[in-house]
Amino acid sequence: MLAIGAFLVVCVLLPLYSMLSKSFENADGDFIGLANYADYFSTPALFLSAINSLYVSVTASVIVLVTAFVYGYALTRSCMPFKWFFKLVALVPLLTPSLLSGISLVYWFGKQGVAKELLFGELIYGPIGIIIGSAYWVFPHALMIVITALTITDARLYEAATALRTGTLRTFFTITLPGCKYGLISAGFVTFTLIFTDFGVPKVIGGNYNVLATDIYKQVIGQQNFEMGAVVSMILLLPAVLAFTVDRVVQKKQVALLSAQAVPYRPKPKRKRDLCMLVFCSIVAALILLMIGMAQYAALITFWPYNLEFTLANYDFDLANGGGWDSYFNSIRMALYTAAFGTVIIFFGAYLVEKGRRFIAGRSIFHAIAMLPLAVPGMVLGLSYIFFFNNPSNPFNFIYGTMAILVVATITHFYTVSHLTAVTALKQMDAEFESVGASLKAPFYRTFARVTVPVCMPAALDISMYLFLNAMTTVSAVVFIYSSDTTLASVAVLNMDDQGEIAFAAAMAMMIAYTCAGARILHALLTRSIMRTTQAWRTS
Amino acid sequence: MTADAKHAPTPYLRLFDVTKRFGDFIALKDISLEIYEGEFVCFLGPSGCGKTTLLRAIAGLDIQTSGTVEQNGQDVSALPPYERDFGIVFQSYALFPNLTVAKNVAYGLENRKIAKRDVRQRVAELLQLVGLPDQGDKYPRQLSGGQQQRIALARAIATSPGLLLLDEPLSALDAKVRVHLRHEVKQLQRRLGITTVMVTHDQEEALTMADRIVVMNQGVIEQIGTPEDIYRKPSTSFVADFIGTMNFVAGTAVGPDRVRCGDNVLACETSDMREGDVVTVAVRPEDIVLREGVSESEENVFSVRIDAMEFLGSYVRADLALEARGDQILRADLSINLVRRMQIAEGDERFVNIPKERIRVYQGTVNRDV
Numbered sequence: 001m002l003a004i005g006a007f008l009v010v011c012v013l014l015p016l017y018s019m020l021s022k023s024f025e026n027a028d029g030d031f032i033g034l035a036n037y038a039d040y041f042s043t044p045a046l047f048l049s050a051i052n053s054l055y056v057s058v059t060a061s062v063i064v065l066v067t068a069f070v071y072g073y074a075l076t077r078s079c080m081p082f083k084w085f086f087k088l089v090a091l092v093p094l095l096t097p098s099l100l101s102g103i104s105l106v107y108w109f110g111k112q113g114v115a116k117e118l119l120f121g122e123l124i125y126g127p128i129g130i131i132i133g134s135a136y137w138v139f140p141h142a143l144m145i146v147i148t149a150l151t152i153t154d155a156r157l158y159e160a161a162t163a164l165r166t167g168t169l170r171t172f173f174t175i176t177l178p179g180c181k182y183g184l185i186s187a188g189f190v191t192f193t194l195i196f197t198d199f200g201v202p203k204v205i206g207g208n209y210n211v212l213a214t215d216i217y218k219q220v221i222g223q224q225n226f227e228m229g230a231v232v233s234m235i236l237l238l239p240a241v242l243a244f245t246v247d248r249v250v251q252k253k254q255v256a257l258l259s260a261q262a263v264p265y266r267p268k269p270k271r272k273r274d275l276c277m278l279v280f281c282s283i284v285a286a287l288i289l290l291m292i293g294m295a296q297y298a299a300l301i302t303f304w305p306y307n308l309e310f311t312l313a314n315y316d317f318d319l320a321n322g323g324g325w326d327s328y329f330n331s332i333r334m335a336l337y338t339a340a341f342g343t344v345i346i347f348f349g350a351y352l353v354e355k356g357r358r359f360i361a362g363r364s365i366f367h368a369i370a371m372l373p374l375a376v377p378g379m380v381l382g383l384s385y386i387f388f389f390n391n392p393s394n395p396f397n398f399i400y401g402t403m404a405i406l407v408v409a410t411i412t413h414f415y416t417v418s419h420l421t422a423v424t425a426l427k428q429m430d431a432e433f434e435s436v437g438a439s440l441k442a443p444f445y446r447t448f449a450r451v452t453v454p455v456c457m458p459a460a461l462d463i464s465m466y467l468f469l470n471a472m473t474t475v476s477a478v479v480f481i482y483s484s485d486t487t488l489a490s491v492a493v494l495n496m497d498d499q500g501e502i503a504f505a506a507a508m509a510m511m512i513a514y515t516c517a518g519a520r521i522l523h524a525l526l527t528r529s530i531m532r533t534t535q536a537w538r539t540s
Numbered sequence: 541m542t543a544d545a546k547h548a549p550t551p552y553l554r555l556f557d558v559t560k561r562f563g564d565f566i567a568l569k570d571i572s573l574e575i576y577e578g579e580f581v582c583f584l585g586p587s588g589c590g591k592t593t594l595l596r597a598i599a600g601l602d603i604q605t606s607g608t609v610e611q612n613g614q615d616v617s618a619l620p621p622y623e624r625d626f627g628i629v630f631q632s633y634a635l636f637p638n639l640t641v642a643k644n645v646a647y648g649l650e651n652r653k654i655a656k657r658d659v660r661q662r663v664a665e666l667l668q669l670v671g672l673p674d675q676g677d678k679y680p681r682q683l684s685g686g687q688q689q690r691i692a693l694a695r696a697i698a699t700s701p702g703l704l705l706l707d708e709p710l711s712a713l714d715a716k717v718r719v720h721l722r723h724e725v726k727q728l729q730r731r732l733g734i735t736t737v738m739v740t741h742d743q744e745e746a747l748t749m750a751d752r753i754v755v756m757n758q759g760v761i762e763q764i765g766t767p768e769d770i771y772r773k774p775s776t777s778f779v780a781d782f783i784g785t786m787n788f789v790a791g792t793a794v795g796p797d798r799v800r801c802g803d804n805v806l807a808c809e810t811s812d813m814r815e816g817d818v819v820t821v822a823v824r825p826e827d828i829v830l831r832e833g834v835s836e837s838e839e840n841v842f843s844v845r846i847d848a849m850e851f852l853g854s855y856v857r858a859d860l861a862l863e864a865r866g867d868q869i870l871r872a873d874l875s876i877n878l879v880r881r882m883q884i885a886e887g888d889e890r891f892v893n894i895p896k897e898r899i900r901v902y903q904g905t906v907n908r909d910v
Contacts, residue, residue: 432634435601438621439628440648440699451636537638537679 004349005362008369010396011412015384016376022387023230036231046215046228050235053211056127057196060134064142064191067135069184071284072146074277077176079269081278089285092292093137095516097473097490100509101133102204103502104294112305125207133201136291138194139284142187149183150176155265185250189243197240197377199476204497212236213476216379220386220480230387233380244375292513299507314507321499323492328511331489334406335471339464342411342418347460350422351452355434374416378476381413385481401483413477414470418463425459426452457530465523469516550613552577552735553598553703558607560593560759567593568604569759578733580726582746585756586782591739592707594756598737599705600624612702627696631708633688635680641691642667642676648699666694669728686717693725697732704729706738710745722749743783747771755779777902780822787825787870788906793817799901802868807839808899820906825857827898828872831891832882840894844870849879849886858884860892 026032040046074080075087093101109116109124122128157179161171199213206214212232220229298304302311318324353367373381389400399405429452437447453460475490482491489512496505551574560568568590575581583591596602598609600621608617616624627648635644642663649659667673670690672683680688689709696704709725710718726749729736740746746753747767755762755770755778763775774780781788791801793813799806799821806821813819834841844860847869856879860870872892874884884890 430630430632430634432630432632433636435599435621436628436630436634436695437647438601439599439624439626439696439701439705440651441622442647442651443622446651451638454638455636537681 004345004352005366005369007345008349008366008412008415011408012369012372012376012415015381015388018387018391019230019233019380019384022227023234025227027225027227036227040228040231040235045210046232049210049212049215049232052127052209053196053213053236054239056130056134056202056211057192059127060131060138060195061188061191063131064135064138065184065188067284068139068142068146068187070277070280072143072150074281076147076150077265077267078274078277079267080274080281086281086285089288090143091140092288094140094469095473095520096137096292096295096513097475097493097509098133098137098198098200099204099475099490099493099497099505100295100513101136101291102129102201103298103493103497103506103509104291105129105133105205106502107294107298107304107506108290114305123207125205126209129205129207130202130209130211133205134195134198136288137198137201138191139288141194142191145183145187145190146180149180149187151264153179153265155263158265182250186247189247189250193240193243193375193377196243197236197379197476199379199479200494203494213377213379216383217479220383226383226387229383233377233383236377237375237380240377240380241375244371248371295506295513296510298503299510301503304503314503315511317492317504317508320492320496320501320504322494322496322501322504323487323489323508327487327492328489328508330403330486331472331512332515334403334410334486334488335468337403337407338410338471339468341407342414342467343460343464345411346415346418346463347422347456350419350426351448354423354426355452370419371416373412373414376413378413378474379479381409382477382480385409389481400481401486403486405481406478406486406488409477409481410471410474411467413474414467418466421459421463421466422456425456429455458527461523461527461530465519468519472512472516472519551575552579552612553737554608554610555594555598556608556610558594558597558604558609560590560597560602561605566759568597571607571759571761573754573761573764575735575737577735580729580736580738580749580751582750582753583737583739583756584743584746584753584782585741585762587741588758589756590759591741591756595705595707595737595739598703599626599628625701626703626705627699627701628705628707629689629692629696629709631711633680633685633692633712635688635692635695637680639679640676641672641678641680641683644680644691645676645694645698647695652699662698666698670694671724684717685713686721689713689721690724693728697734702735704734704736706736708739708741711740711742718745725749747783755782757782774822774900777820777822777904777906780900780902781906785825785871787823787828789821789823789868789870790905791819791821791901793819793901802862804842804862806894806899807896808901809896810901813901813903818904820902820904822900822902822906823870823894823898825871825873827895828860828870829893829895830872830874830878830882830884831893834891834893838893840896840899841891842894844890844892846884846886846888846890849884856884 023036024031024033026035071086071090075083080086105124107113109119109129113124116124119128153176157175158171161175166174197213199217202209202211202214203217210218212235216229216232216236219225219232299314300310300312301307302309302313317328349366349370353363353370356363385405388394389396389405391397399408433451434444434447437444437451473490475494478488479491479494482488489508493505493508493512496502496508553575555571555573558568558571559566571594583594585591593602597604600616600619600623603618608615610616611625636647639647645663645666646659649662654662663676664673667676670693672687672690675683675687675691680691683691689712693709706725710721713721722745738746738749747770750767752764753767753770754764757778763770763779765773765775770779771783774783777788780786789801791799791806793810793815794800794805795815797807797810799808799810799819801821808821810819831841842862844862847859847861849859850857854876856874856876858872858874860872862868862870870892878884
């Protein structure tokens, strides 16, 4: 308990604190109060980034929300054919780093893009590119929340409405929409936060259009102005924390909507609606496939746009300046470590929160700290790690520049969702297992090993999968703390793109996508075999 | 078993001044109680009365704030559950879903370094005992609720603990299964002679199964007694109201063994009440006797009008209005035979007698939440 509590304190609270204090210091480390902040707000260029960030985040969120709602509605409430296909395609963006959409957009609409005429003279480098690119990679996140919200409904409500002769439109506005209201709000805040804090898309496609996340990068990497980086981080953190808080409050309300007696809703075929839905989903799916398809195509082209012959040369990463095959294998190692250690740590933490009987205060504080990482943007976390772990007087200084700090940062960055998954799985178990175990004089670790772990195995696999995928694709959390020995594939994509080696970047991004797809398939097979062998009790 | 045989000189389980606080809330207040070897004791009370908290304190699952728990002559107050000697069955069964029935039952045995063959034999015995000899290889989810609860029972008694704790074990079951299992659990307990404490909010369960009942309310014990005692001689108005159906009539003590209720004076035992005390008179519906003829000299005979009759199969529950004052209603249970013989119908004016020895009198007024 203490050890895992200490883990969270060291990996979340202390780094954030060191960043906060850094934002009040000058380059020599003297305390200068709010001077940095005054500086920030009196520099129009910097302040403008905040406005820009807000603008693109809100616009993209609205687009994503509307699309995800209709798409989710089609999947849950219509009898459209090929649902499995549309579900699968919608999840594709999860397999790729957000950078990939930026790269793909360059090929589509860039200066030498195949479809740049569609922009009518507008440049893709700027808000348009950021909005399209962000919408692409955030889509599955919003969709999953919307689908959950649309799934938990009581069919009896609709039958009652029909019995009262309510029209389709009125039913939609009085039952469907209010029913998933909280889900939509939640999805809105999640997408907003993701886009607001994302670094990959604006970095690749933003051009001269500055947003907060790229500002931090420029301040820290470009100008070595760590103090100003800290200030921008604090400003980036603010709306993220706000959105997070609202989201938590809203999600608590969602739970109470469904009673145990509710009957699941089953859509009935309606030709016209189903056809409209099919058309809509086909368009969205096509856009997603065009996006990743272009990246794949670009990765196989000899020299865009002059020599369109196919080649595998772009996969010869050792010839690129941004990072070789080493970075790819580093990424795999990092993702495996993150999945393995992360799952164990997170599961134990959730177990203590959920099953402990004493230290009620301690357990709720632990739970609260475990919620925090969701509100902290990756860039902010990464930067705070520099401040905290690069300090020579820090006893943990030795992990700086190693693989360990990357693993720690990634586990921390994705802690919250995994923690909640584990807590949910544990909550579904009978609260009295431990009591029974104790009455039968079984030590708690025996009940843990023989009952708790086997019962929660599917959830543990899900957590490790989630950690692996995110570790493979994340850029923001690690871009500040990798070293020359620990370059990563996702960072390599960034650097290759930076150096103008965009074909290499596309190829590397696709390598990440293959790996994630492979991992997902492996996960599905593993889950199925585990379900068959050790989870036989689930079927009856 | 006679009462004397049960009350052996030293109690098996002794609670002394057990108090449990959750923050400012006092869940248990100075509970003292003795339970004898082989006894079946029920903790009965409405939800939130502290009965489950008391059971968990006995088990050591939630250790009391103050007070002592002695089991078999040993002070176990501060011991964690795994150092105490008990088996427990929960309302939710809490069977390990990923282990087979046989493995569930064997779970406690495997913690004691018993040879595998002996474990297997003991498990077979236990499954036989609870009447499910062929179900060992199934998973809990493949069994019905009643079967699962029997397995939970087998698991709890597998290690032959000195004390069996049952936390609302039958509440999650269908009414019919519940009645059936009630009988079986009681039989099993008798056969094994294991000291048993059961928590329940179901009075019928407590009345039919327990040797003694502990009625609890708001963290204190209201009454301890045999089922018959509790039903016939409830010592507080709470117990009188909580157990079975009871008529309550407000009154005033007017003299030794005399209480005035409205226009009528009732003969009843008033024990230590003084003249002028506000009291409540209580009588059970089945103790009100409908009379065909009356002599003037008889005590406690009143004229009533039959306001309503509710047919309940073998008997009729009648609302009796006491004479002119229509607001005072007494409920009476009349056997169907009597109703037929006397040709009782709604609207009739009849005489009733309330036997003196069946009446209970309590100080003060009774607040009922109907």
